[in-house]
Structures are given as structure tokens and as C-alpha cells.
Amino acid sequence: MKAISLWEPWATAVAINLKRFETRSWSTSYRGPLLICASKKRLPFVRIVNLLLLARLTLNDLHYGRAVCIVDFVDILKTEDFIVSGIETKFGDFSAGRFVWKFDNIRRFIDPPWVRGKQGLFEVSDDLVSSALFEDNRLK
Numbered sequence: 001m002k003a004i005s006l007w008e009p010w011a012t013a014v015a016i017n018l019k020r021f022e023t024r025s026w027s028t029s030y031r032g033p034l035l036i037c038a039s040k041k042r043l044p045f046v047r048i049v050n051l052l053l054l055a056r057l058t059l060n061d062l063h064y065g066r067a068v069c070i071v072d073f074v075d076i077l078k079t080e081d082f083i084v085s086g087i088e089t090k091f092g093d094f095s096a097g098r099f100v101w102k103f104d105n106i107r108r109f110i111d112p113p114w115v116r117g118k119q120g121l122f123e124v125s126d127d128l129v130s131s132a133l134f135e136d137n138r139l140k
Contacts, residue, residue, distance in 0.1 A: 001070075003035035003124040005117030008062040009051050011038035013091050015069040015108040018055050021084070022101040023092035027076050028121060034073040034103070035124050037115045040065040054090055066112035070129060071103035 006014065006022065013019035014036050042064060052058065079098045094100070113128055 001033055001035050001124050001126050001129060002030055002073075002121050003037055003067070003115065003117075004121055005037045005039045005119070007039045007041060007043055008064055009048055009055060009057055010091060011036055011068050012057060012062055013051070013055050014071065014103060014106065016055070016057075017106055018087060019091040020103050020106070021082075021088055021092060022103065023079065023094055023098050024101060025098055026120075027099045030121060031073055031075070034071050035067050035115070035129065036069045036071060037067045037117045037124075038063045038065065038112075039117050051090065054087065063112045065114055065117070067109060067115045067124070067128070068112050069106055069108040071107070072105040073101060074104045075102040076100065077102070 004022075005011075010019060010022075014022070045059075077100045079094050079100055080096055082094070082100045084092070084094045084100075092100070115124060115128065
């Protein structure tokens, strides 16, 4: 399965349906299931405190070094062709020249498995997620 690492709290924001768009400086032709992994790297608390408050998360809610959810990676748009609004404006860099990755059908793990992340898209064994249990994460 294809995977990508995001820093916390952005990875958990995807898992709890607050962040449905990821912004990147690069595009890809890949579409399909995508494992969202939380990077092991911890940013200084002062850099993430406002996002934690906005998302109503605590440090205990973050899952450093783990896969947090699976999404359907359905589309990529140029930031110039995308209008962002609401809370999404806080969870990405929507400046000109970047790409917006659209996620749908987000499935959050009950017990996030440990994953060694990498930069860019990378492969993770399907066995890692084949027996995983997911929370009911539909939008209310």
C-alpha cells in the first residue's frame, strides 16, 4: 500500500476529518488508497499549540511514528484552481505554485500500528493494515 508521512498534528487532523486536503510542493499521478502516517519527528510545542487548540486535541491525542488512518486519495488540484475556506485554511500552505491533494473516505485506526515513515510516497506492507480495526469516522 502507498503511504505518506505528515507531521503531527496534521496527520491526526486528517484522521479526525478536520483536514481533507493536504498541500505539497509536488504532484503525483497516483490515486487510490493512501496510508497516512504521523512522523516521529516532533515539532516544537510553540509551533503546534494553536493547531492543537483549534482541533481540540492534546499532546496525548497525537500518534508519533504510527499510521493513523487510510484515505482514498482522489484528486490533485493546483492551489491557483482551488478555493479554500474554513478550518482547512489553518491546516495547509495554499500559496501559489503548490498542489492540493484531496482525500475522501477517511478510516481511522482504533489502535494505530507503528510505521517507519519516509519522505515522499513510499510502500508499506498490506499485512500491516489487513487486520486493523477502524473507528466509525463518518462525518456527523
